[in-house]
Amino acid sequence: MEQVWYTAAAWMGLALLASLISIRLGISVALVEIFLGLVAGNLGTYFGSAIFQPNAWINFLAGFASVVLTFLAGAEIEPEAFRRQLKPTLAIGILSFLLPFLGAGAYAYWVSGWTWQGAQIAGIALSTTSMAVVYAVMVETGLNETELGKLILAACFITDLGTVLALGLIFANYDYWLLIFTLVTAVVLWRLPAATRWMLARWGGRVSEPEIKFIFLILCALGGLAVTARSEAVLPAYLFGMVVAGLFVHNKVLIFRMRSITFALLTPFFFIKAGTLISLSALLASLGLLMVLFGVKMITKVIGVWPMCRIFRMPLRESNYTTLMMATGLTFGSISALFGYNYGYINQAQYSVLVTVVIASAVIPTIIAQVFFQPREVGPLGEAELGYVGTAEHFLHSADE
Amino acid sequence: MFRKILLAYDGSEGANRALEVGIGLAEIHGAELWALAVQEKLPRFSGTINEVKEEKQFADEQYGKLLEAAKVKAKEAGGELKTLMRPGHPAQTIVAVAKQGKFDLVLVGHTGLSGVWAAFLGTTAEKVSRHAPCSVLIVR
Secondary structure, three states: OOOHHHHHHHHHHHHHHHHHHHHHHOEOHHHHHHHHHHHHHHHHHHHOOOOOOOOHHHHHHHHHHHHHHHHHHHOOOOHHHHHHOHHHHHHHHHHHHHHHHHHHHHHHHHHOOOOHHHHHHHHHHHHOOOHHHHHHHHHHHOHHHOHHHHHHHHHHHHHHHHHHHHHHHHOOOOOHHHHHHHHHHHHHHHHHHHHHHHHHHHHOOOOOOHHHHHHHHHHHHHHHHHHHOOOOOHHHHHHHHHHOHHHHHOOHHHHHHHHHHHHHHHHHHHHHHHHHOOOHHHHHHOHHHHHHHHHHHHHHHHHHHHHHHHHOOOOHHHHHHHHHHHOOOOHHHHHHHHHHHHOOOOOHHHHHHHHHHHHHHHHHHHHHHHHHOOOOOOOOOOOOOOOOOOOHHHHHHHHHO | OOOEEEEEOOOOHHHHHHHHHHHHHHHHHOOEEEEEEEEOOOOEOOOOHHHHHHHHHHHHHHHHHHHHHHHHHHHHOOOOOEEEEEEOOHHHHHHHHHHHOOOOEEEEEOOOOOOHHHHHHOOHHHHHHHHOOOEEEEEO
C-alpha cells in the first residue's frame, strides 16, 4: 500500500532538485521538472517502483495546477496593448492557432492513422504558443517593452485562447449541461470583475488570504461545472483570468502570493507528472513521427503567421522573429496533451510524442530566433534604476503603497 | 586618450580589481566610467511568465545591490560611476553595449563568476577580448 508521505517526499525532493538545477543552469524550472519526471518515471518503471506513478491525489494537484496556471496566463493580458493593435493581434493570433490545428490534426488523422479525437488533441497541442517562452526571450532584449513585443504577446494570448476554446468545446457533450455551464459562466464572468474588486477592497491583504480563497472557489466551482458538461476546467479559468486581468495589474501583492502557492505546491506536480508519463521506449520507437510532427507545426506556423506579418508591414527581420516566437510552445501544449491522455483520447506513446514535440518547440525556434533574428540593439543606454534594491519583504510593503 | 570606459561588473574579486583600475584610468584620462552588470541565468524556455518576472525581479535586486556598492566605492575614491543593468549572455551583452554606447575601452576582470564552464568554453574576458569593437583591458 502507498505510504503517502514517502510519495510526497519523493515528489517534493524531485521538485527541490529541479529548482536548484534550474537556478544553476538558467533553464526554466518547468522544463527541468518535466525532464526529471521523465527520468524518474522511466527508472521507476524499469525497477518496478510505483512511487513516481501519478495517483489520485497527485492527479488532483496536477489538475488544479493546470487550472491555476491557465488562470494566471489569462490574467497576463494587457488590455490596453491588446486594444491598440487589435487587427494584427487578432489576425496573427487566430491564424497561428488555426493552421497548425488543422495541419497537425489532418496529418495525425490521415497520415498517421490516429483516431479522430486523438488527431484533434494533436492539432490542439501543436497549435499552442507559449507566452512565457516568448516573454523570457524578449526580456533579454527589452523587446517586451516595445510595441512589437506587446503585439507578439497579445497575439500569443489569442492563440492560447483558441487552444482553451478548442479544448473546452470540441470534446464537450452538447446537451443541457453545456447550456447550463455556458449560461452560468457567462453570468459569473459578467459579475466577477465587480465582485473581485469588492473582495480585494473589503477583505484583501489579510493573513487568512480570503481573496485567494475566493479565486480558488470560483476556479473550482466553474471547473466542476465545466467537467460535468464534459468541457474542460481550463476554459473558465482562462476566461476568469481575462476578465480580472486589469485588477491584477494593480495588485502585485496578490500576484506575488498566488505565484508562491502555485510554484511551491502546485506546478511541480503538474510538470513532474507530465514528465513521468513520457515513455522513453515509445518515444524511441516513434522518432520519425516526432520529427515529422515538429516539422508540421513549424511549417503551418510559418504559413499562418509570416504572411500576416508582411501584410501588416512588419519588416522582414521582425516578421521572421515574430513567426518563430509564435511557433514556440510549452505549458498549454502539455496541458492539452495531458488532457487527451487523461480522457483516453490518446495513448501513452502518442502522449509521449506530443509532449516531446511541444518541448522541442519551446527550445528550437527560440534558439533560431535568438541566433539569427534577434534585434541587434540592446535597448537605450539609460542608467540602471537602483532605487528598488531590497528584499521580498521590501517589495511586499512597497507594493502595498 | 580614453573618453568612455565600460567596466564589466559582476561583484567578483576580479571585477573589483577592474573597478579600482577603472577609477584610476577615468581620473587620468578624464573619462566617463560606466559599470555594466549582466543578469545571466534568467530562466530560458519558461513555463510561466510569472517565473520570468520573479527571477528578473530577484536579479534586479541582487545586481542592483552590487552596482550600488560599486558606486559607493567609486565615490569614496573621488570618482563617479554610472551604472547599467542588462539581462543576457555576459560576453555578448558586454560587446553589444560597448558597440552601442561607443565605448573606447572595456575593462574586465581576469576571473569572474563563470565557474566550471569557463574551463571548457573560455572565460568572459577571453570572449570579450575577441569580439569587442574597442580596446579591452583584462585586469589581473
